[in-house]
Amino acid sequence: MTFKEKSASGKKLSLNGDERSHSTQKKQGWEYSASPESTDHIQLRKKYDLFIGGQWVKAAKYFPTINPATEEKIALAAFASNSDVNKAVLSAKRAYEKVWSKVSPKERAKYIFRIARIMQEKAREFAVIESMDGGKPIKESKGIDVPLSIAHFFYYAGWADKLQFAFPGKKFLPVGVVGQIIPWNFPLLMAAWKIAPALACGNTVVIKSAETTPLTLYKLAEVIEEAELPAGVVNIISGAGETGAAIVNHPEVKKIAFTGSTEVGKIILRSIAGTDKKVTLELGGKAANIIFEDAPIDQAIEGIINGIYFNQGHVCCAGSRLLVQESIKDTVVKKLKYRLRSLKVGDPLDKNTDVGAINSKEQLKKIKELVSSGVDEGCTLYQSDCTLPERGFWFRPSFFTNVAQSNRIAREEIFGPVLSIMTFRTPKEAIEKANNTQYGLSAGIWTDKGSKIFKMAGDIKAGVVWSNTFNKFNPASPFGGYKESGFGREGGLHGLKEYLSFNE
Ligand code: ADP
Secondary structure, three states, X not given: OOOOOOXXXXXXXXXXXXXXXXXXXXXXXXXXOOOEOOOOOOOOOOEEOEEEOOEEEOOOEEEEEEEOOOOEEEEEEEEOOHHHHHHHHHHHHHHHHHOHHHOOHHHHHHHHHHHHHHHHHOHHHHHHHHHHHHOOOHHHHHHHHHHHHHHHHHHHHHHOOOHHHHOXXXXXXXXOEEXXXXXXXXXXXXXXXXXXXXXXXXXXXXXXXXXXXXXXXHHHHHHHHHOOOXXXXXXXXXXXXXXXXXXXXXXXXXXXXXXXXXXXXXXXXXXXXXXXXXXXXXXXXXXXXXXXXXXXXXHHHHHHHHHHHHHHHOOOOOOOEEEEEHHHHHHHHHHHHHHHHOOOEOOOOEOOOOEOOOOOHHHHHXXXXXXXXXXXXXXXXXXXXXXXXOOOOXXXXXXXXXXXXXXXXXXOOOOOOEEEEEEEOOHHHHHHHHHOOOOOOEEEEEOOOHHHHHHHHHHOOOOEEEEXXXXXXXXXXXXXXXXXXXXXXXXXXXXXXXXXXXXO
């Protein structure tokens, strides 16, 4: 059975003053007028070859990358074959041995600073392309993805000549050639998280973008050319799972940094078992966002919204399980229903858009399948009554109540704008429920009591625990998981360690 999309209209709620005035505005047709970001300043090629050894290298096959908001083709991207991967890895090896390992740390820093500065000059272009290729709202790519990516390059540029202070008394060397495989939800940001520390530590890189979002990585390749980074230090390729597997299995690749699904993370671990490759895996999540009755409720509502609807819920650390204290459940659900109706869903390039397009047809299918399972298992679905565009891939911001811990929607990662709401009575119960998952990437705690925050944060098995906020990132703070969310840390000083080999 497939679920029928329910409309929120017609539901009676008692509203406060602000809420009433909003609903009057809607009734009278006071909507935002369109405010599209200009695309005049962006430069895109029709066809992207592979960036290997500082050259644009033709591939035997190309695939179209489309705009998920319009289903229109934006450009063609090269599909790297095994022999292309081999070329890229050998070029990275040559660059490591002949050039990069001989460049002083101070010089390395200069190159990384230069990349960051050129990215700043092209920030608007990066943001527009990221939104076109991936479907995320322009206000997010402009305000979060791009500045945070640049901040990672600046941050790690600063470390390049200070590594001995990061690890005093230790002897270490770069790893050599590193293979990096990234997902489609934050393409440029994930590339920055991986490339910046790798270069700062003196490694060379082969990085592969995800199937649906190759464009900002190729823009980054143009920045790298402009920064005159020595040829082969960073090689950027595109392709599919088999391309990723060829990187993982190449004998000259000494470290793998992977962000993606737990399923593929397991395949990678199996295939490198018995080798001396270093590996970091940043995998799935099913984070608990825990709201206590003493929390500042309106801020918590914003935290819930940000936790699950940011980037259409395509976020591995999304607050996809809401644990709300039983005494305030009705208030929270009522306020969430109201807030959902004011989320603007639509054109990712519109500056007022809050929720953009689902990244791909396949992802939309996965979301629908899981939501259907929630309906079939007896959970109650609530959806925004927004009007969706006719073309493209869209899913209404949604949440479920009457959710049991055993329901699939409470256990599996939906990776879409769908929240599962459950309740608890005591902090102990909240901790048990929060930890009752195969994942352990992130969590949120909302309460007025500092002591409760410290107790909860210590007992929740998650790599990141936010208190009275959610989805806050900073290059100086490490990020990573426990359990099936993977291992290893990216960001901060911890992130440097993963790109060095220590001679204890
Ligand atoms: P999702 O399901 O969200 O697309 P995946 O884990 O399948 O996440 O994909 C994340 C990245 O891993 C993508 O770049 C994809 O091409 C790559 N990938 C997929 N399968 C493999 C594999 N067997 N080995 C290495 N990389 C892979």
